[in-house]
Amino acid sequence: MKSWLCCAGLLAACSTFAVAQRAEAQDTTNNADSRAAATEAAMTDAERVSLLHGIMAMPYGDVKIPEGVPFGAGYIPGIERLAVPPLTETDASLGVSYVGGLRGDGATALPSGMAMGSTWSPELMHKGGARIADEAHAKGFNVLLAGGINLVRDPRGGRAFEYLGEDPLHSGLLGGAAVAGIQSRHVISTVKHFVLNPTETGRQFHNGIIDEGALRMSDLLAFEIAIEKGEPGSVMCAYNKINGAQACGNGRMLTGVLKRDWGYKGWVMSDWGAVRATDFALEGLDQQSGAQLDAAVFFGQPLLDAAKRDKRYRDRIADMSRRVLRSIYAVGVDSNPPREAPIDGAAGAAVAQEIAEKGIVLLQNRGGILPLAASAKRILVVGGYADAGVLSGGGSSQVQGQGGPAVSLPTIEDGPFTAMMAQNYHRSSPLAAIRARAPQAEVAFRDGRYPAEAALAAKNADLVIVFGTQWMTEGLDVADLSLPQGQDAVISAVAKANPNSIVVLETGGPVAMPWKDDVGAIVEAWYPGARGGEAIAAILFGDVNPSGRLPVTFPVSVAQLPRPALPGAETVAPSFGGHGKPGQTLDIDYNVEGADVGYRWFARKQEKPLYPFGYGLSYTSFERSGLAISGGADPSASFTLRNSGARDGADVGQVYLVETPHGKTRRLVAFARIDLKPGESRTIDVPIDPRLLADWTAKGWTIAPGTYRFALGASAEDLIEETSVTLAGRTWNYRK
Numbered sequence: 001m002k003s004w005l006c007c008a009g010l011l012a013a014c015s016t017f018a019v020a021q022r023a024e025a026q027d028t029t030n031n032a033d034s035r036a037a038a039t040e041a042a043m044t045d046a047e048r049v050s051l052l053h054g055i056m057a058m059p060y061g062d063v064k065i066p067e068g069v070p071f072g073a074g075y076i077p078g079i080e081r082l083a084v085p086p087l088t089e090t091d092a093s094l095g096v097s098y099v100g101g102l103r104g105d106g107a108t109a110l111p112s113g114m115a116m117g118s119t120w121s122p123e124l125m126h127k128g129g130a131r132i133a134d135e136a137h138a139k140g141f142n143v144l145l146a147g148g149i150n151l152v153r154d155p156r157g158g159r160a161f162e163y164l165g166e167d168p169l170h171s172g173l174l175g176g177a178a179v180a181g182i183q184s185r186h187v188i189s190t191v192k193h194f195v196l197n198p199t200e201t202g203r204q205f206h207n208g209i210i211d212e213g214a215l216r217m218s219d220l221l222a223f224e225i226a227i228e229k230g231e232p233g234s235v236m237c238a239y240n241k242i243n244g245a246q247a248c249g250n251g252r253m254l255t256g257v258l259k260r261d262w263g264y265k266g267w268v269m270s271d272w273g274a275v276r277a278t279d280f281a282l283e284g285l286d287q288q289s290g291a292q293l294d295a296a297v298f299f300g301q302p303l304l305d306a307a308k309r310d311k312r313y314r315d316r317i318a319d320m321s322r323r324v325l326r327s328i329y330a331v332g333v334d335s336n337p338p339r340e341a342p343i344d345g346a347a348g349a350a351v352a353q354e355i356a357e358k359g360i361v362l363l364q365n366r367g368g369i370l371p372l373a374a375s376a377k378r379i380l381v382v383g384g385y386a387d388a389g390v391l392s393g394g395g396s397s398q399v400q401g402q403g404g405p406a407v408s409l410p411t412i413e414d415g416p417f418t419a420m421m422a423q424n425y426h427r428s429s430p431l432a433a434i435r436a437r438a439p440q441a442e443v444a445f446r447d448g449r450y451p452a453e454a455a456l457a458a459k460n461a462d463l464v465i466v467f468g469t470q471w472m473t474e475g476l477d478v479a480d481l482s483l484p485q486g487q488d489a490v491i492s493a494v495a496k497a498n499p500n501s502i503v504v505l506e507t508g509g510p511v512a513m514p515w516k517d518d519v520g521a522i523v524e525a526w527y528p529g530a531r532g533g534e535a536i537a538a539i540l541f542g543d544v545n546p547s548g549r550l551p552v553t554f555p556v557s558v559a560q561l562p563r564p565a566l567p568g569a570e571t572v573a574p575s576f577g578g579h580g581k582p583g584q585t586l587d588i589d590y591n592v593e594g595a596d597v598g599y600r601w602f603a604r605k606q607e608k609p610l611y612p613f614g615y616g617l618s619y620t621s622f623e624r625s626g627l628a629i630s631g632g633a634d635p636s637a638s639f640t641l642r643n644s645g646a647r648d649g650a651d652v653g654q655v656y657l658v659e660t661p662h663g664k665t666r667r668l669v670a671f672a673r674i675d676l677k678p679g680e681s682r683t684i685d686v687p688i689d690p691r692l693l694a695d696w697t698a699k700g701w702t703i704a705p706g707t708y709r710f711a712l713g714a715s716a717e718d719l720i721e722e723t724s725v726t727l728a729g730r731t732w733n734y735r736k
């Protein structure tokens, strides 16, 4: 892995952090290659192949789950005589998944990926990763199917809530830190879903069309950085096709880019139900996951049969097995087995709350209506099941605490995935947390079913806190950016009745806000996790100063998106999975935006978003100045941040490339989240990853000689100071 990238984009303090991460990895990676080779050489063919396919460890199909195997996402038996441990796999990035309550236990639900992305804090991602890995271990798992880092190309994508944002540097650094945190506890992590996978409509047959250069500079770059930072034991390939070839049978991506160019040494596991044929092995897939979801166990007997007639399969079986073994040894899974034990719920709750508090984004604060005065006498809380809990996203990443969800609303017909696809609320009531913070106030609640009723109650309140929710799930996209079930009308009615209205959003991703100009404050709380209610109240009352910054652009409306109509919505019925009809394909042309995802698209089209990438307010104020760029072989950016207000706070300094010799552009090239006391200022020096200055051309990464202009930003739209530097031309590639 390339060391020159190691610190890119982090603050000065990251050097100790990075050194600590490397040390963890070195302890365990020393002999992984030679040990894997020795074990593989001692295996029979049947043993080799037993490592290369697994079952979904849930009652589904006629597969028997061996005794003692915990209900979870997957299971691959070990090889006792060679001390190879079984792999026990659980989802996902937000904690140990609930599998619809099958295990009967609970776990710490971290806030959504969007909330984590809003912290802009690799350190916090590492901490969150380590925490959920400890819980995975305590529940008998040694593989976490975490590391969801697909870029959010479309805010309607059903899994946007699981992902970290729309920028490759930001998602790569944060995702890589989470993976490193997980693996520091001897639990293997994936990064997923390799690659593209931005929408759920027709997810089993959607074909993403995109030039390789654009992909290398966007989604692939996020994976590349995350893999360098986190060294994940496994990469999970996606359901969709890329340029006509299924992601899990895509030789160009798996063998060409991942293994050859990037030198990736771990194994590629399939997504569940994403394997179509045995020859996917020749394209670079190493393991078939959850095989009962596929048409056959392609990586069992058929692989052995193929090896008898074709040496390429024989060689691949050896390589595939070595890759699985290497990661087991590199992460120390064999020497640190999971031990079932009660989880440390208090420690988990503390991390979940810290992430929620640092990830909540204050979007609007007219007349300083927030933080709330503890003196307010009559507070009305409306909607969002705020009396019961906070919303979470659906699908395989769904996590729930002890006792299960506070509210669970089924969304699909009865079947094996009904519980996973329910609209679930964590047991952390914002209403209770607000009441606890305002003991002298009379705090009333209306569920928000009727706009008129909410408006009537709003008239009699000093202030109104109205919740707006947008549920998202794996398997389905959202149809548009509205708040469903009439919530926009409730917010408008409340705001008209009482100007002191504060909107708290619990959304999977960006939403439109037709009522924006009528309300006082807007707080984006995302899906805030196990202690979300407490975190929301802490922000509202000012016990915590908001510091989250948007990791995605909020459009005014879908008309501003590269594809205003959701591709496939007209022809594909919403469904959780579904392979479609034989031969069915849904071609989506991602060359429309190419590498210009999110804010880069808005900059290219000169469109003004509702809220830009990188944006977020605070209860204090900041001054940003002194941008200086040094060029050369190891470029870096330095800038000064100053807390010019009266409260402790944290700012995220952001440096954007705004012009190259080819013309105008917008690319985040460095960032740093810094805590500052009132009056304190700090100058930070952040390395710039040269790939962010380059374009991918036929020759590889290419920096054109000439002048490069950079800007210091409070967001991708609010660019404060500019400076230029002349760079010598340079081209490099991966071939040694």
Ligand code: BGC
Residues within 6 Å of the ligand: 073, 091, 092, 145, 192, 271, 272, 396
């Ligand atoms: C999801 C993966 C998940 C897997 C196992 C799939 O449906 O796409 O993210 O890890 O299931 O549960």
